[in-house]
Amino acid sequence: MDQIHVTLPDGKVQEVPKGTTPLEIARKISPRLADAALVARISAGNGVPNPNATDNSELIDLRRPLDYDVKLQILTEKDADALYVFRHSAAHLLAAAVTELFPDVKLGIGPPIDTGFFYEFLREEPFTPEDLVKIDAKMRQLAAQDLPNERKLLSKPEAIELYKKTNQTFKCELVEEKATEPVVSFYTTGKFIDFCRGPHIPSTKRITAFKLMSVAGAYWKGQEANPQLQRIYAAAFYTQKELDEYLHRLEEAKRRDHRKLGVELDLFSIQEEAGPGLIFWHPKGGLIRKIMEDWLRDELLHRGYDLVATPHIMKLDLWKTSGHTGYYRENMFGPVEVEKTDYQLKPMNCPGHILIYKARMKSYRDLPVRLAELGTVYRYERSGVLHGLLRVRGFTQDDAHIFCMPSQIESEVEACMDFAFAVMKTFGFDKFEVELSDWDASHPENYTGKPEDWQRATAALAETMTRMNIPFKKIDGEAAFYGPKIDVKLIDAIGRPWQLTTVQFDFNLPARFGLQYIGEDGAKHEPLMVHRALLGSVERFFGILVEHYAGAFPLWLAPVQIEICPVSEKVADYAHQVTDTLKSHGFRVHLDDRNEKLPAKIRDAQLQKIPYMLVLGPKESEAGTVSVRHRTKGDLGPKPLPEVIESLTKEVESKSQ
RNA sequence: GCCGAGGUAGCUCAGUGGUAGAGCAGCCGAUUCGUAAUCGGCAGGUCGCGAGUUCAACUCUCGCCCUCGGCUCCA
CATH class of the missing domain: 3.10.20.30 (Beta-grasp domain)
Incomplete structure (x- = not known):
């Protein structure tokens, strides 16, 4: 045929x-x-x-x-998959340029990524910024030659021979591993040849909108025992316009960086003298934290949680019972000996809550028991991974543990999700993604809990989502060994996802601690246990909020809500009077009584992202009004003070964004 | 932890083998001012820490600490 x-x-x-x-x-x-x-x-x-x-x-x-x-x-270009192929071809172009300029490099892998691509190289000397400039120029030169990306088939032995000859040990390894058939495919780009499954775009001509971003160390295959290669990262798009937009987004992210804003707005600090990954909340940050926590505690009580508090340090033996010394040891601070007993700084709150549950015999009438705590935990994180407020060594989880009967699972999960959405709405997030992580059913030996537990819990999670019309992605094999979970990722103001809320079943701890309740039948039963955190960590959530709002907190959260800006000292009395009145109505007000001109006061208040500025001069003093300026809307003109108090009170109460 | 880049005044940064400079912030004074910076003066630094080389180290070398970009991991 x-x-x-x-x-x-x-x-x-x-x-x-x-x-x-x-x-x-x-x-x-x-x-x-x-x-x-x-x-x-x-x-x-x-x-x-x-x-x-x-x-x-x-x-x-x-x-x-x-x-x-x-x-x-x-x-x-309209098809999303094509972009990855395009970027993959761009990665080959990078490798082609590098091998031409530095013939002795050994090649690793070069895949497309979300914003571009990278390629890995082993080379004695580090690549310098000057090297990157040369590589960039070479790439553009090769691209302009419109070199075809051609597919070539070699037998596996030929392929290995080719790479042995050129001393490409990593590539040899890849051919050995990945070639399942006798014939394997290669792609050439000019003089450059690479073992690759493909496909590729026809030629290099279109690859113009890219930028080499950085060089970073990366272990071969991500294993620390392996040699570390130099990974050159690049951004790549079809058009210069898209690339520029991406670079602009990076600038925008930099502008919002909570570490930068943390200093500028005097919110928090990390002190070298105290240690890395440990957060100092300054007065303004502390005030926002207080407001967040107050809201959360009120909600917890309204939603039927009990607030508890547990010690920061507990006997090491407790952590043996919980199993943490086994599977979590590398993340724990070392034990502390006191009177010949080892104590452990807590990396998690669960055992504490379990001890409270166990302190009294529970009846089915007591369930569900919902114990919540803003629990501060300490975890050892490797120094290289610490990052502002987002990855720290001491942090406070808005943690809760729910102990319930199987019949109560669904309503509890639903309540957790409802709570999670309340958090999102309150803090101004309107986009999210939900993931349901199940076990890998083909390897039950890697998990605790009975298959029927897994099935029932996963079904409860999935059915609850479906009933609540929450779209979710189910991922098999992503669950913790002790139970399935739901993770919610919030999408912030500039489109970045952040994992915050987690709802996790635990088939492990109730058994380890011998948790029980007396059922209606008078017999002892083991309760189901659910871990759940909504914000995740107060520190991390705050960091995300700072970036989400770019430091411009809505009125209800702003540490200073109103800046009083008298035009001159002549109206000092009136300024004090307005300040006191607003304070008496519960507003967080600051009076700028510095000997500065009005424009300077306005500027400083704007830079501090204070929501409202009230300008007071002789005119206002005469009329008993205040001239309102909003940080983004600008001058709103003079208004009677009671009117301002009323509208701002409404704005605070509605927590409007 | 590993690879790379850094650490100079509260902040942002300049600088040189001969023990440091700017702007902003701070303090003092003048100015009494109308919606994003009034003017002048003063003060402020063991140049991340510790060794070494040198007549002399902020500068060169080594070790350590911390920060940043990644790897890995993650709330």
Whole structure:
């Protein structure tokens, strides 16, 4: 048979000679399509199924001959998958440039990533910024030559021989591991050749909008025992405009960086004298924390939680019972000996809550028991991973543990999710992603808990989500060893996801601690246990809030809500009077009585991102008014003070964003 | 922890083998001012810490601490 049938997305079927390429078909459809085409997607047609496809579709080169019936789709920039192919080709271009400039490098891997690509190299000398400039220039030079990306097939022994000859030990390793068939594919870009599954875009011409961003050490295959390669990261997009937008987003993220704003707004600090990863909350940060915590505690009480408090240090033996000394030891601060007994700084709150549960016999009438604590924990994190407020060594979790009967699971999960959404709404997040992590059912030996527990808990989580109309992504094999969980990721003001809320079942601790309740039947039963944190950590959540609001907190959270700006000392009395009145109405007011001109006072208040400024001069003093300026809306003109108090009170009460 | 880059006044940064400078912030004084910086003066630093080389180290070398970008991990 030398004719094959190619089905296009619109359902039309073309009969073409065997060996016809997607590019040829694209040309037949329209020259413009052929020009825009980057890569093709095929899936099994009506005839012989595609023998290569791992799932039901596969991306292939535009110049790859088709030799069986397929469904074919020509992908252009509009298709999300094409961008990854494009970036992958850009990674090859980087490797081509580097091997030309530095022929002795050993190559690692070079995949596409979310904003571009990287390629790994082993080289004695570190790549310098000057090297990157040279590499960039070489890449542009090669790209301009419009080098084709050509697919070549080699037998496995030939491939290994090729890499042995060129001393590419990592590539040898990859061929050994990944080549499951006798013949493996390579791609050439000019003189450069790389073991690669492909596909690639036809040639280098289009690769113009990229920027080499940084060099970073990365272990071969991510294993610390392996040699460390130099990874060159690059951003890459189809157009310079998109690249510029991305770089602009990076600038925006930098502008919002909570570490920078933390200093500028005097919110918190980390002190070298005290130790890394330990947070000092300054008065303004502390005030915002207080407001957040007050809101949270009120909600906890309204929602049927009990507030508890547990010690920061407890006997090491307790952590043996809980199992933490076994599987969590590398994250714990070392034990402290007191009177010949070892004590442990707590890395988690669970055992404390369990001891409270156990302190009295529980009846089914007591369940669910919901114990909540803003519990400060200490974890040893390796020095290289610490990051502002987002990754620290001491932090306060808004932790709670729910002990319940199986019949109560669903309503408890639902209540947790409802609470999580209340948090999101209150703190101004409106986008989120939910993940449900299940076990890997093929390896029950890696988990505790009975299969029926897993099944029931996972079903409860999934059904609750479905009932609440919450879209979620189920991920198998991502669960902790002790139970399935739901994670909620919030999307912030500039589109970055942050994992905060987690709701986790625990089939491990109730058994380890022998938790019980007396059932209706008079017999002893083991309760189900759920861990849940909404903010995750108060420190981390605060850091995220700072970035989300770019430091401009809504009125109800702002540490200083109103700045009083008298025009001159002549109205000092009136300024004090207005300040006191506002304070008496519960506002956080600051009077700027410095000997400065009004513009300077306005500027400083703006830089401090204070929501409202009240300008007071002789006119206002006469009329008993205040001139209101909003930090983003600007001058709102003079208003009677009672009117301002009323509208600001409403704004605070509604927690409006 | 590892790779790379850094650490100079409260902050942002300049600087040189001969023991340091600017702007802002602070303090003092003048000015009494209308919606993003009034003017002048003063004060402020063991140049991250510890060794070593040198007649002399902030500068060169080594070790350590801390920060940043990654790897890895994660609330």
